[in-house]
Amino acid sequence: MGDYDALLVLSFGGPEGPDDVMPFLENVVRGRGVPRERLLQVAEHYQGFGGVSPINRQNRELVEALRPVAGVPVYWGNRNWRPFGEDVVRRMKADGVRRAAVFATSAFAGYSSCRQYYEDIARISIEGGPELVKMRHYGDHPGFVAAMADHVRAAYGRLGDDDARLVFTAHSVPVSMAETAGPSGGLYEAQLRRSAELVNRALGREGRPWDLVWQSRSGPPQVPWLEPDVCDHLRALAEDPANASVVLAPIGFVSDHMEVVYDLDTEARQVAGELGIRMERAATAGTHPRFVRMVRELMDEPEPVPCPLTCCPPPRRPRA
Structure with missing residues (x-):
């Protein structure tokens, strides 16, 4: 059983208004050499919904559903948009959090769906801050x-x-x-x-x-x-x-x-x-009561063994 004094919901993030869309997409593709024309095409998808992705609202709802069952304070941070994970970890440090379970909003193996979250954890960890422990894949839970x-x-x-x-x-x-x-x-x-x-x-x-x-x-x-x-x-x-x-x-x-x-x-x-x-x-898992309870059950499992560093390597980018 993991000895945690907090839970961090770590997610992808999404824009919450028209002015957020391009900066958000630039964060998503940073370092990947994606043409701006492609970003503008994707931006049109978001603008068709008022520049708002539903993911942040749904993460807020998940956090609120988790608070009564987690047994510890619940935090939420993102990879690509506010609240950024690094800002949330600084707040966790100020709050005295020692060791936090990390629930990634992605259930399966793979570079984007798992390895990148390990990279996020390494990137946002700070000296004197909480130890962050990513919970296991849960698609079969x-x-x-x-x-x-x-x-x-x-x-x-x-x-x-x-x-x-x-x-x-x-x-x-x-x-x-x-x-x-x-x-x-x-x-x-x-x-x-x-x-x-x-x-x-x-x-x-x-x-x-x-x-x-x-x-x-x-x-x-x-x-x-x-x-x-x-x-x-x-x-x-x-x-x-x-x-x-x-x-x-x-x-x-x-x-x-x-x-x-x-x-x-x-x-x-x-x-x-x-x-x-x-x-x-069909709806996604969202805040279904059984899914919410699953997060608490994952926290009660033995601490997962981290994947080897050779697991799920980043994709090979095509040469320009």
Whole structure:
């Protein structure tokens, strides 16, 4: 059992107004050589929602839901936008925090989904500040599975079709990154498939088909990423008249990032409409009571063994 006197929710961050969008995106891609034209394209997605990503609001809601169950003070910091993790750690030091559990809002292995959070922890740690201990991957935890199963069940209820095709989605990554995820490689996709299998089982759908597809790809077209894209998959499903309705379950996300509300609720929904497919999107884990309780249960587990430094290396950037 971890001996913690605080909990830090560590997340990606997101803009909270039109003027925040470009500075936020510049933080996200710093050092990656992303053309400004690409940033302007992505910025349009955010501006279509008033320049506000839902992720910060949902993290605030998660923190408030955690306060009664965590048993210790709960803090929240981000990688790319306010409140920045380094500022929060300074406040934790001033508050006398000695040792904090770190709950990353990403459930799976991989460079962006895990290793980068270890890098964040190293970057924001300060002399005399709290020891920060990242908790384990939790995509197979019963709390995460139960939350997702409840949300998928609710989506089926809204759709009113128990025979709808179940399609799980997760953030696509470069194939090279997927192949090196975990000590032996391939762990990102393997963990997602395991989570999808567990949710499908919790729904009592053993033996019924489900799919794992990808969304939110970015980067130069010459770099191969995990496929199929969710919109391409909807087009393939439409070739069979039996696939008249679909439930999308964003199992790769724990809250409604911009990727969820734009790539699924906007783009995928538009494609489904054009194809004549009825579509419902399941909610992310969010503040489901079982998911919230899961965080406390992770804190009560033995301290996880840190991943080796060779695990989930950063992606190889294409030469300019």
